[in-house]
Every structure is written in structure tokens, then in C-alpha cells.
Amino acid sequence: MSVTFNGKSGEVDGDGWNLMDTDNRSKYRCRPQISVCWIGAAVVCLVLLLTMIMVAQNTSAISHWDTKFEKLIYEISKSRDDLRDERDQLKIQCSNLTKEMESLQSQYNTLAASRDKLQEDIDMLTHNRTDKPCNHGWIKFNNKCYYVSPNGVTKTWENSRKDCREKGADLVIITTKEEQDFVSGRNGVSWIGLHRGESEDEWKWVDGTGLVDHGFWQKDEPNNSDGEEDCVEVSSAAMAWNDVPCKRKFSWVCED
Incomplete structure (x- = not known):
């Protein structure tokens, strides 16, 4: 196979390659400054993406913790309310016991007065008995x-x-x-x-x-x-x- 190379045009005649010359190829070579710009942009996007992911994860964690805190606060509030109810019940029971004690004290006073009255009656009967004569032969x-x-x-x-x-x-x-x-x-x-x-x-x-x-x-x-x-x-x-x-x-x- 014969190849004829034209140095100026960069063409290869016959069955060879037809290449552009050196000047034309230099126009389409990638510039270093543009490559750096694209890489920087990609890095920025990646950082933003990672930041968004972290923010999303943190938001989810915060939401999870908020839910736990809300549940904890609810339980504490419920326990407080239950304790208040129990305190109120104890106050009512204490008041009822106080009333019952006062009633028992009143009953005791009444019984004591009755006892004293019975003792007076007994003393009177005993006194009257001293005046009662004994039967014949006694x-x-x-x-x-x-x-x-x-x-x-x-x-x-x-x-x-x-x-x-x-x-x-x-x-x-x-x-x-x-x-x-x-x-x-x-x-x-x-x-x-x-x-x-x-x-x-x-x-x-x-x-x-x-x-x-x-x-x-x-x-x-x-x-x-x-x-x-x-x-x-x-x-x-x-x-x-x-x-x-x-x-x-x-x-x-x-x-x-």
C-alpha cells in the first residue's frame, strides 16, 4: 500500500488517514482553565448535595427527638395530673376522717354523759337502799x-x-x-x-x-x-x- 502524506494539510491519500493539520487541531484542544472550572463546579455541587443530605438527616433526627420529647412531656404532665388527682382524693378522705372523728367524739361525749347520769342514778338508788329496812330476822x-x-x-x-x-x-x-x-x-x-x-x-x-x-x-x-x-x-x-x-x-x- 502506498501512502502519500501531505504535511501541510495533514491528509493521507489513498488508503491512509486524512488528518487535520496541527493548527486546526489546536483549536479543538481542551483548555486547562475550563476543566478546572468544571471540576470546581462539580465539587461545589457535591458539597451542596452532601450538605442537603446532612441537613435532611439532621432534620429527621431533630424531628425524631422532638417526638420523643413531646411524648416524655406528655407522660410527665399526665403523671403530674394523676398526682394532683390523688392529692385531691387524699384531701377529701382526710376531710371525711376529720368529720367522722368529730362525730365519734360527739358520740363519746354523749355516752360519757349517759354514763355519768347512770352513775348518779346508781348512787341515788344506793342511798335510797340505805334507808330501806331489812326483812324480819335479817x-x-x-x-x-x-x-x-x-x-x-x-x-x-x-x-x-x-x-x-x-x-x-x-x-x-x-x-x-x-x-x-x-x-x-x-x-x-x-x-x-x-x-x-x-x-x-x-x-x-x-x-x-x-x-x-x-x-x-x-x-x-x-x-x-x-x-x-x-x-x-x-x-x-x-x-x-x-x-x-x-x-x-x-x-x-x-x-x-
């Missing part, structure tokens, strides 16, 4: 009436109590030293209204009350020596109590 002592069985007449503890109850009274209940001395001096040995309760160490009066303090026992009494000493007698010799079997027969003293 002995008056310290504003009480006593019946002493006839000398030489004896009964068991149960039958002695039966006799007292038929007279509208009961076996004597001794509560004072003066009464003890009075009863002890009536007969040789007399039944009184004291008997053993459910246990060996329990003593009860005929009215169901228990023995107060030590009582007026003889020395080393009560001893329940034979295991059946469940009733109590008082003797003029010892001037004190002794537990004996209830089936024994003694005089007795009733108290109205």
Missing part, C-alpha cells in the same frame, strides 16, 4: 342486810345456797375486812359464797366474779388436802377462810 351491817342461819341448824354448801336463794338472796360475798370480821363472829363455822372454779387454783363467788387479791385465808390454806375441798367456810375461832368438801354441813350466811 341483820343490817354497813347498809347491807344479812341472814344468819339459826344456831345449831346446818346444811351442805349447796343446800345452804338453796335456802339463801329461796329468800331472794345468795350466800355472802365478802369484800372487806370489816365484812369478814362481821361474818366470822356470827356462828362457830359458816358457809360463804366462795367455791372452786374450773381449775384447782381458781376461786369464784356465787355471782360469777373471781376472787380479788389473796382474800382472808387461814395459814397454809387453801390446800385441797383430800382433793375434794371445793367450798369455803369461815370460823369464828380462826376468823379466816378454809377450803373443805362441799358435802359437809355447817351454818350459813346469806346476803341480800
